[in-house]
Amino acid sequence: MSDTKIKQLLAELTLEEKAMLCTGKDFWNLHGIERLNLPSIMVTDGPHGLRKQAGEGDHVGLNAAVKATCFPTASGLAASWNTKLIEEMGVALGKECRAEDVSVLLGPGTNIKRNPLGGRNFEYFSEDPLLAGDMSTAWIKGVQSQSVGTSLKHFAVNNHEHCRMTVDAVVDQRTLREIYLPAFERAVTQTQPWTVMCSYNKVNGTYAAEHKQLLDDILVKEWGFEGIIVTDWGANNDRVEGVKNGQHLEMPSSGEMNTKKIITAVENGQLTIEALDKSVARVLELILKSQASLEANTVQADLQAHHELAASIAEETCVLLKNDGLLPVPVGKKIAVIGALANNTRYQGAGSSKINPFKLEQPLDEIKKQFGADNVSYTAGYHLNDAEDSTEIANAVELAKQADAVFLFAGLTPKYESEGFDRQHLNLPQVQLDLIAALGEQLSKTVVVLQNGAPVLLPFVDKTAAILEAYLGGQAGASAVAKVLSGDVNPSGKLAETFPASLDDVPSQPYFPGTTKQVQYREAIWVGYRYFDTTNTETLFPFGHGLSYTNFTYYHLKLLSGDKTQFNESDSIKLKITITNTGDRAGAEVVQCYVGQKSPSQPRPAKELKAFEKIFLEPGESKEVMFKLDYRAFAYWHKEKAAWIAERGDYQIHIGSSVNDIRDTATIALETGIVAEQPNFALATYFDPAKRDFNDAAFSALLGYDIPTPTPITPYTVNSTLGDIANEPLGKPLFDDMLFVFTQMMGGDQNDSAAEADRLMAESMVADMPLRNLPVFNSQQYSEGQILQLIASLNNKETAN
Ligand code: BGC
Secondary structure (H helix, E strand, O other): OOHHHHHHHHHHOOHHHHHHHOEEOOOOEEOOEHHHOEOOOEEEEOOOOOOOEOOOOOOOOOOOEOEEOOOOOHHHHHHHOOHHHHHHHHHHHHHHHHHOOOOEEEOOEOOOOOOOOOOOHHHOOOOOHHHHHHHHHHHHHHHHOOOOEEEEEEEOOOOOOOOOOOOEEEOOHHHHHHHHOHHHHHHHHHHOOOEEEEOOOEEOOEEHHHOHHHHHHHHHHHOOOOOEEEEOOOOOOOHHHHHHHOOOEEOOOOOOHHHHHHHHHHHOOOOOHHHHHHHHHHHHHHHHHHHHHHHOOOOOOOHHHHHHHHHHHHHHHOEEEEEOOOOOOOEOEOEEEEOHHHOOOOOOOEOOOOOEEOOOOOHHHHHHHHHOHHHEEEEOOOOOOOOOOHHHHHHHHHHHHOOOEEEEEEEOOHHHOEOOEOOOOOOOOHHHHHHHHHHHHHHHHEEEEEEOOOOOOOOOOOOOOEEEEOOOOOOOHHHHHHHHHHOOOOOOOOOOOOEEOOHHHOOOHHHOOOOOOEEEOOOOOOOOHHHHHHOOOOEEEOOOOOEOOOOEEEEEEEEOOOOEEEOOOOOEEEEEEEEEEOOOOOEEEEEEEEEEEOOOOOOOOOOEEEEEEEEEEOOOOEEEEEEEEEHHHHOEEEOOOOEEEOOOEEEEEEEEEEOOEEEEEEEEEEEOOOOOOOOOHHHHHHHOHHHOOOOHHHHHHHHOOOOOOOOOOOOOOOOOEHHHHOOOOOOHHHHHHHHHHHHHHHOOOOOHHHHHHHHHHHHHHHHOOEHHHHHHHOOOOOOHHHHHHHHHHHHHHHHHO
């Protein structure tokens, strides 16, 4: 966009218009300025389909969302490890946006899965920043190739749902740089998303929406981000502080409340017009870019073609966790399909990402198509609302006995997994576990097909013949599953997250999700496989794991740069390896490249994913895979130097089929000129993560300061939540009132579990809502003045007591 045009517009805009442009017009639209021919543009959810509400917008309701293609959610997408496919999905999403005049699609969800209990893990890619970053990059490239913007979210350190709107994430700088920021960094530096969405939470004491270090220093200055920083819906805390520190756009509309504050701040010199202009210039640029798309020829979206694309993506998101040889099942066998989810599939997550699919496949129908209706019988086996029913179980056992093979559909219903609240445990619903236990001997001919957005415990793992993780496969996920079961499709998904053997093994568990006011990231860099692999902790299934119906052999790992190298920041190491499909079916392998330093002076994971490639091979075919590792692949973040450092010394490069299945390793001595430092004894416990002794002293040494005291519940402030005041006589009516509003907003749904999830989400959204947001989400009823008065009254009462 030409600078001259922006300058011209800035010169013509009044202060009022400038302030207005930096706040939404309503829930989904930005302000336009008619006299300057600036249109009002629409931004909407995202990320695994278009959720455009045709009528009045609301927060999470599905009401009146236009029909769209529902693709698999992020956990499945990441399990495909196929960036090309994700980019194609992005193209399709971009087209659907263009067809509906949507200018920005709110995604991708890039946060790291710190703990499998995170309620929104289904919407995030991985526990690994490189994989999450590359998936996000591909998604953004695809959408933006259609001249539609994206919103990389939620920046940053938003790794659980509990009290997400106000909780303070306390995390040390090294962990921030190595675990929680790099996925965003990769996506920003490789694609320039049109927008980045800052998260609700605080990071080290400051709200993300006004966090100078995150927004201005890192995102804009270090990474060179040129787009708009938009608040998550209701994430703005102090509007003027936000503008000063790099937040460009507040969403949704806060009416005139915050616009007025900006105007006053400029008038009284608290905010410079230059600072405001910086935000306005970026908003103008977004509007002009969007205007070009809106005025260009209308793009037609071929929904049927997108359905087919969704099916082929789903084929690659299925992860074959276990197979003792039962799979694939030849057509002609007598199949018993068991499980209510086979006929009422769970295919997407609950919350703001809920798509209104234009069509939806059911596994039972697709299995009948695949295996012949005559060969397939079905019984529900359990109820989706968790009601116990021994007759259902008895029927299922009878049906199983008569079959050659059983396809048992299990998984999480929406109430177990949703935006807005975290999971309580990793178990499947008890009614499903009861059914599986009752199947007893029949399990030896049973394939358990899982529909869930995040890891579950599988106490029956040794008893069942096979387990297929289908994730939340989108509207066309069912045909993909049917084809994998029959062998028409050879599974090629690999886990992008560890399935732990027990929740207690997860290093963040003792501090997850923290208290209502603070969450301490005490486990630091020991997240996911970085912990399990380094400490040799047994998992249910490791990161990167996934079986195929064929076999791949790895040959001749060769370092192309020799084994001892002068190595500077601009250098890279190249290596190659040959992979052969030694089985008798075509298939795809995800070749994973991990790096570990041999004797690090700092706590470092034994292996970290630094590159990967998915290759397709015919039977007998071989391909050479080349990897190029740059300086960053060997470096850690040095807190004091505030820089990436690769110490001189030996490094191992492992090539494998999962983090636990390393097929070849090369050692390289790097002469980087940086001599290893003396280990810091205050951090001793972090060198030995197996002890899980992330005590106060060690955590504080890691932070470099005393562990902050959480914000007290009282005195109440604008950031107190409705949950905080719910037990106060003055607070209760507000809580109830907002609960009513949100419950209405959520609308009904087709089955009981979804309705229960909606209720739970409404409850948690209301409980977690800071008082400052009441005038934003219910402006008709509450003004800022009223809220301030209420807070004063609540506090007076406190003092009186
Ligand atoms: C979610 C965002 C979403 C936004 C708009 C927020 O509550 O965290 O991911 O894009 O609402 O629906």
